[in-house]
Amino acid sequence: MRCTRDGVRVTEQLRLLDDDRPKPVSDGGFEMVIRESRRAKSLILQMIPPYTLEVVVPRGTRPRAVKKFIDDNHRWIEKARSELRALYPAERIAPPTEIEFAAVGAHWDVRYVASAGRKSRLRSTSHTIEIEAATDSREVSELLRQWLLAQARIYLKPWISREARGIGVKPNSVSVRTQRTRWGSCSPRGNVSINASLLFVEPDLVRYLFVHELCHLQHLDHSRRFWHAVARHEPNFKSLDRRLTDSWSAVPVWALQR
Numbered sequence: 214m215r216c217t218r219d220g221v222r223v224t225e226q227l228r229l230l231d232d233d234r235p236k237p238v239s240d241g242g243f244e245m246v247i248r249e250s251r252r253a254k255s256l257i258l259q260m261i262p263p264y265t266l267e268v269v270v271p272r273g274t275r276p277r278a279v280k281k282f283i284d285d286n287h288r289w290i291e292k293a294r295s296e297l298r299a300l301y302p303a304e305r306i307a308p309p310t311e312i313e314f315a316a317v318g319a320h321w322d323v324r325y326v327a328s329a330g331r332k333s334r335l336r337s338t339s340h341t342i343e344i345e346a347a348t349d350s351r352e353v354s355e356l357l358r359q360w361l362l363a364q365a366r367i368y369l370k371p372w373i374s375r376e377a378r379g380i381g382v383k384p385n386s387v388s389v390r391t392q393r394t395r396w397g398s399c400s401p402r403g404n405v406s407i408n409a410s411l412l413f414v415e416p417d418l419v420r421y422l423f424v425h426e427l428c429h430l431q432h433l434d435h436s437r438r439f440w441h442a443v444a445r446h447e448p449n450f451k452s453l454d455r456r457l458t459d460s461w462s463a464v465p466v467w468a469l470q471r
């Protein structure tokens with residue numbers, strides 16, 4: 214079993230399955246993707262901030278059944294769209310002029326310079342980032358996301374290793390990714406994955422997520438024994454868990470954009 218931290222509040226049916234590549238389907242403006250999954254047992258709708266609605270379908274589902282499912286859920290879809298619009302208004306979509314990592318108290322000013330060649334580039338020092346890129350905002354987002362991943366490896370990997378030593382566990386591997394729907398996960402093989410966007414949230418939340426995923430190395434479920442283990446290392450886990458679930462608004466749009 215895997216642990217999931219969902220990004221959006223209204224989605225009780227939100228479940229996270231990320232095998233297979235999404236298949237885009239045009240849906241007048243808002244992007245909707247249909248993704249076939251081996252693990253899905255039923256059709257699932259989920260929001261992927263900032264602009265995507267995803268329908269996860271069990272392998273072999275007929276297109277007609279998918280269409281009916283979308284039609285049957287049009288109210289939920291409308292509601293989801295207006296939530297996403299409210300969460301990600303146009304101002305949040307502009308390229309950033311500064312970046313703040315609340316997790317580690319680091320700050321960068323971001324400057325943009327006209328691109329001299331065809332290739333876009335990002336250069337960073339300890340306090341400034343200079344981006345040389347075309348006008349395409351997705352290109353800027355992509356550069357920043359690669360930079361974010363590198364920063365997360367620098368800051369978060371040693372941190373989770375320290376927490377693992379404190380708890381007395383050893384993950385098989387730790388990988389850093391930029392995900393839009395969860396903060397972290399732990400596989401049955403002991404591979405822990407952490408979201409680079411944890412850098413945008415408060416340090417106590419980062420530590421809690423680490424404790425949570427690392428405790429899954431001992432209990433691969435959300436049983437009482439699991440929560441007992443979490444409580445031993447973080448007595449305040451309930452409120453931290455709630456705060457972390459509510460923290461997606463701290464993640465800038467460029468870190469979510471694809």
Ligand SMILES: [Zn+2]
Binds near residue numbers: 429
């Ligand atoms: Zn979990």
